[in-house]
Amino acid sequence: MKRGFIPPIDCLIAFESAARHGSFTRAAEELFLTQGAVSKQVRLLEGRLGVELFKRIRQRIVLTDAGRIYLHDIRGTLEKMTSATRQVMSFAGSEDVLNVAVLPTFGTRWLSRRLPRFHERYPEASFNLSVRLRPFDFSIEPFDGAIHYGEPVWAGAIAEPLFQEEVIPVASRAFRDRHGLHKPEDLVNVMRLHQSTRPDAWQKWFSMAEVETDSAFQGPRFDQFTMIAQAAASGLGVALVPKFFIEEELASGTLVRLFNISLKLSSAYHFVYPENRTLRPVVKSFKAWLQEEAHEQQLDRETLLPQ
Template sequence: MKRAFVPPADALIAFECAARHASFTRAAEELNLTQGAISKQIRHLEDRLGVELFRRVRQRIVLTDAGRIYLHDIKGALEELTDATRQVMSYAGSEDVLNLAVLPTFGTRWLAPRIAGFSKRYPAAGLNLSVRLQPFDFSVEPFDGAIHHGNPVWAGAIAEPLFAEEVIPVASRAFRDRHNINSPAELSRVPRLQLSTRPMAWRQWFDLAGVSTTAAFQGARFEQFVMIAEAAVHSAGAALIPRFFIEDELASGRLVRLFDLSLRQQTAYYFVYPENRTLRPVVKAFRSWLIEEARMARADREAMLPG
């Protein structure tokens, strides 16, 4: 019964294109059809819906109120259909497809630089990485696994630990020198960058440093660590950032560590996957590779610690 209400895709595409151009002629050019074919598609669509979608005014077409509402309602569906089609076409030549949900900064700063290693190990895999900031239902979302930060609690999922965070205070060398930052207390009097999802971070760091201040919550707010890191590099303020996200900036000198005091979070990063689903070989391979990469990353960081 539901399908009986869905017009043919060709008619919907012709309608959307004609409405976007306000012209049957230009729609025909874009779709490589004749003007008559476009007009026929629109006429059949109007007959099927029982409403007029366009009015002809002085040799041009204008959307009716019904047409304007219908265009608004179907554009999202057509875009989703287009995205889904492009995505499935990208899997051509792949024996297995791995759909992963990742945190944006983790995906950009840690996973992306290493993902070629997995592709070499499992060349038959097609990878699809999407951003998700919050836990979701694996029975609803089409993901094989996800990178999660927080506590190892995800309904209906198994959480494999990867590593914890060492959050350190950093700034550009120019910012440090301009503000003459020599003690933790001086950080309470300079611009600081805040992560909106971790509003207590600076308060916790000042408590750890034994600094009493009412300014811990002040500063520009950002949604992602990658944004904070870029702002800090360009001297917008001091920042608290997990060390493994900014190894390159520290090595190059674009950021400098201000003090040795680190926030050791109780939370950690996990690879999570549905507990009631048999893992496909490609997921098992990715799980093994990811845990191995995380282990090597932990060993590298431990080797850099003094003593």
């Protein structure tokens, strides 16, 4: 990047604010500047770029085609700069900051509720948790580690296994009683809910239960387990859901487990971290704690049967 091609940041901020509000006056109010100062910064930017970003129409400003294109790119850059600045500021006064990428449902349904136990062990630690759905390059993204589901494969990283999914059939108590679900064969004739990334889960479950059916793939599909759990709790149908995702629903009776037949999928959850980076003490402690929590979960074989 050559310095001459990077406009002053104040000009970029003024341009983005004016474009978002469609007004120099409202941008000035947001930025605690005068209307004239905002207008001047935008003119300086236009002069630097050599293109007109706004059409001045009486008391209004309207983005030109070049302005719309520039706004699209600049807005993303400013958001990244803001995020990066906030993340760096989180290190102030402490080097015990964990930056971890998590899968959304895993983060909300498993990790977050257990974090107080880690905080008791490592009270100096603070957390920055961000959602990432796919593997990324640790040399580019500012993370100490990530939660990964699938095979233990991640370029440039080490994958430590945590646990497999134990998937169980659940429904609302009202749905179970209304349809008389007393044996695995009964699930062939009711609505079954599917998770789009586990398309053959019901087929595998029926096979394990020794139930023959040609309709294992029939039923609506959902992108997230949280949506499936909510649909099942509302009485739409029967769902196959990882047991650890619905601990609260099972405890409260919002969902009930139908049969003592669980399916363990071959893929597993892993904690991954960069292979070419020395782990800081807080990351080592977090990794060890995760493995302990995962081991305790594997030892917990308590079965929730229908009531």
